[in-house]
Structure formats: C-alpha cells, structure tokens
Amino acid sequence: MRSNKVVVGIPTGNNKPHASLDLISHEFSHSFADVAGDLEYTVESDEIIMEGCADIWAAVIDASVPELNKNIWQIGDEVMTTTGTCIRDLADPDNPDAETQIIDCYSEFLASEESDPHVKGGLISHWFYLLSEGRRNKL
Numbered sequence: 001m002r003s004n005k006v007v008v009g010i011p012t013g014n015n016k017p018h019a020s021l022d023l024i025s026h027e028f029s030h031s032f033a034d035v036a037g038d039l040e041y042t043v044e045s046d047e048i049i050m051e052g053c054a055d056i057w058a059a060v061i062d063a064s065v066p067e068l069n070k071n072i073w074q075i076g077d078e079v080m081t082t083t084g085t086c087i088r089d090l091a092d093p094d095n096p097d098a099e100t101q102i103i104d105c106y107s108e109f110l111a112s113e114e115s116d117p118h119v120k121g122g123l124i125s126h127w128f129y130l131l132s133e134g135r136r137n138k139l
C-alpha cells in the first residue's frame with residue numbers, strides 16, 4: 001500500500017521531535033523506493049531493503065552538507081536528548097549508546113528472529129559504511 005504522506009516531528013521516549021536532516025531524508029527516501037523500486041512495505045524483505053537504503057540515503061545527504069559537522073554514520077543523533085547517542089549507528093552496529101543496535105553480518109541476519117526492519121536493514125546500511133570507508137567487517 002502506498003502512502004502519500006511523511007510523518008515527522010513526533011517525540012517518543014528519549015527523542016526530541018524528529019526534524020533533523022538525516023531523519024527527513026530517511027523518510028523521503030521511502031517514497032523513492034516505493035515508486036522507483038516498486039517495493040511494498042507489507043513484504044518483510046522489501047521493508048528490510050527500504051530501511052537499509054533509507055539509512056544509506058540519510059548518511060549520503062548528511063555527507064553532502066559538511067557544514068553540519070556531524071558523524072554522518074549516526075542516524076538521529078541530532079534529535080536525541082543525550083549527547084553521544086543516536087537512533088542507529090551505521091559505523092558501529094553494536095553501539096551501546098544507540099537506541100537500536102543493527103545487524104551487521106549475514107550469519108546474524110539469517111539467525112535473527114528480529115521483526116524490526118530497521119534492525120535487519122543494518123546488513124545493507126553497514127555494508128555501505130564498509131564500502132564507503134574501505135573497512136572490513138568483523139568475522
């Protein structure tokens with residue numbers, strides 16, 4: 001089912017209203033994936049692809065604005081009430097200060113019963129981090 005709206009600005013838990021560039025970029029990228037990729041948010045594999053790509057898009061948009069002077073790999077760090085925290089960390093998937101730890105390797109992905117597509121999407125977004133920074137994943 002396609003949606004014709006982007007919802008931002010709803011504070012939850014430890015978050016300020018969601019209105020940072022990376023989060024808005026993340027949400028807008030869902031519309032690209034929905035239309036260009038013909039992905040459906042009701043299909044688990046599509047959800048995972050969409051969330052992983054949306055976090056990549058958020059990092060790319062943050063990187064395009066160096067004046068932000070921020071860690072582009074941390075999603076949602078600007079809306080957190082505690083300094084040093086973020087919603088997801090593409091560079092450090094197990095970051096204990098992140099609200100959500102993401103999956104970063106295929107064996108973990110296959111073994112996981114996680115239902116949150118943001119978590120499993122980490123397989124895609126962390127891969128992009130490794131590719132961009134020229135790093136290797138943990139074994």
Ligand SMILES: [Zn+2]
Pocket residue numbers: 026027030050051054
């Ligand atoms: Zn999303």
